[in-house]
Amino acid sequence: MCAAVVAERTEAPPAALSSPPEPVVRVHGLNHYYGEGEARNQVLFGNSIEIPAGQLVVMTGPSGAGKTTLLTLIGALRSAHEGRIDVLGRELSRLSGGELVDVRRDIGFIFQMHNLFDALSAYENVKMAAQLVNGALPDMQQRCVGILERLGLGHRIEYKPRFLSGGERQRVAIGRALVNQPRLILADEPTAALDKDSTMNVINLLKQTTIDYGAAVMMVTHDHRIIDSADRLVHMVDGRIMSDVVLHDALRICEFLRPIELFKSLTPRQLTDVAEHMKKRHYPAGETIIREGEPGEEFFLVSDGEVEVIRADHEVARLGPGDFFGEVALISGEPRNATVVAEGEVDTYVLGKTDFQTALATSQSFRDQLYRVYFMRH
Numbered sequence: 583m584c585a586a587v588v589a590e591r592t593e594a595p596p597a598a599l600s601s602p603p604e605p606v607v608r609v610h611g612l613n614h615y616y617g618e619g620e621a622r623n624q625v626l627f628g629n630s631i632e633i634p635a636g637q638l639v640v641m642t643g644p645s646g647a648g649k650t651t652l653l654t655l656i657g658a659l660r661s662a663h664e665g666r667i668d669v670l671g672r673e674l675s676r677l678s679g680g681e682l683v684d685v686r687r688d689i690g691f692i693f694q695m696h697n698l699f700d701a702l703s704a705y706e707n708v709k710m711a712a713q714l715v716n717g718a719l720p721d722m723q724q725r726c727v728g729i730l731e732r733l734g735l736g737h738r739i740e741y742k743p744r745f746l747s748g749g750e751r752q753r754v755a756i757g758r759a760l761v762n763q764p765r766l767i768l769a770d771e772p773t774a775a776l777d778k779d780s781t782m783n784v785i786n787l788l789k790q791t792t793i794d795y796g797a798a799v800m801m802v803t804h805d806h807r808i809i810d811s812a813d814r815l816v817h818m819v820d821g822r823i824m825s826d827v828v829l830h831d832a833l834r835i836c837e838f839l840r841p842i843e844l845f846k847s848l849t850p851r852q853l854t855d856v857a858e859h860m861k862k863r864h865y866p867a868g869e870t871i872i873r874e875g876e877p878g879e880e881f882f883l884v885s886d887g888e889v890e891v892i893r894a895d896h897e898v899a900r901l902g903p904g905d906f907f908g909e910v911a912l913i914s915g916e917p918r919n920a921t922v923v924a925e926g927e928v929d930t931y932v933l934g935k936t937d938f939q940t941a942l943a944t945s946q947s948f949r950d951q952l953y954r955v956y957f958m959r960h
Contacts, residue, residue: 604671606766606798607633607656612665614651625651627821629665635765635796638789640809642802643818649802650770652818656800657689657768658682670765687715690759690797692769696751698743704730704754705739711758729757732787734780748775756784760791767791769801773808785811825858832857835931838883838904859937865924874921878911879935887928893920900925912938 614626626648633639641649655662658674667674670688677685698707708726730739733753743751752775759767767788773781785808791797792813801808809815817825835857839845845853860883865871871882871889883906891899891907898920901907911918912935 605632605634605668606670607631607800608666608668609652609656610666612652612655612662612667614648614655614663625821626655629821629823631816631823631826633766633798633800635798636792637813638792638799638801638811639814639816640801640803640812641816641818642804642809643824647818648821649818653768653770653800653802657691658685687762688765690762690764690767692756692759692767692772694771694774696743696755698751698754698758700743703740703742704735704746704750704757707743707754708757708761712761715762726757726761729761730754732783733757734783749777749780752776753780753784756787760787763791763795763797765795765797767797767799767801769799769803771803771805772801773803773805778807781805781807827858828862831860831862831931834885835860835883838885838931842904842906856933856937859940860931860933863930863932865928865930867924867926867928869924871922871924871928871930872908872918872920874919875917878908878916878918880908881912881933881938882906882908882922883931883933885929885931888925889928890923890925891920892923909938 609632610630612626612629613624615622615624617623629648629652641652643649651660654660655667656669658669658677662675669685672681672685674682674685699710702710705726708730709722712722712726727736727739730736730753733756735750735753735757738746738750741750743754746754752772756772759769769788772788773784776784788799788801789811792799801812812829814826814828816823816827832854836850836853839848839853839856845856848856862885865887872878872880874893884901884903886903888900888902889907890897891901901922907922908918910916
């Protein structure tokens, strides 16, 4: 079902919007440089990203793209030159050295170099990390042993690093990062030295931390085996975030769009491109999403909830999950011919005018189908 509605969303005052939880990480307009004077080289360019609690984010891109630099800036291991970074609700540039240490205590770091203490056993390496943050916890031994067992190292607990393989040392480092149940985990190629079974074990453990403790995980990797476990895929090229896709949403959008007559002519790749450009937007009960008589700039797909379509003060339709509206204005340029209001809490996926027109230009059959549906309605 599709309503032939053409109207612009009316912005509600900020007080009318429901307040989403504070993201674990918020980066805005981040620029960063290496070197000084004539040798100064910009490596990050105007990057912005938000990471909510409970999300496993996988960051990909070629070597030298700036992934590790971004990770270390978020981890407060170096200071940003331009832009803003908030971690766990605190703006890093405003913090003293001691306050930055406090922030790092809530972050689990996993880097390619395991940096274990050679004189300590696997258990002692993990225990030391737990003691630095929490002191002497009554369940410390159980927690340290438990995390090593989860990582398949139950039989290696008393071994020192020199008696462990490279993959085993890396798993000890992962255990050390996770033992305190941090709210944010930053991982740089954490599975590079691991075989397939160990890799999936680590990824499942990281995924479990997002579910059990609401941790946010941000992982840099070239390992395509783990992408299927990600909630979100961020791709960096030449110091810029080029794409940022919530995979669950992208798949759900494709499932919604595929059976719709308008989109049946798109190839899977074209359909995915459309999905990747749609942004999720929430509306509280009673908010006007688009208003009759105003210009149309966006196409809407209902994700959850129900909307009421009103024309000349009369309800003409109700739309639910999988229904869409707003496409006619993007084709005709006419003002919206109806108002759409959220009935209860409503989540939508929104595609801007430019991206919608790009989809039109991509597929002649898609364009023809849209125009056919439009003219059938008039």
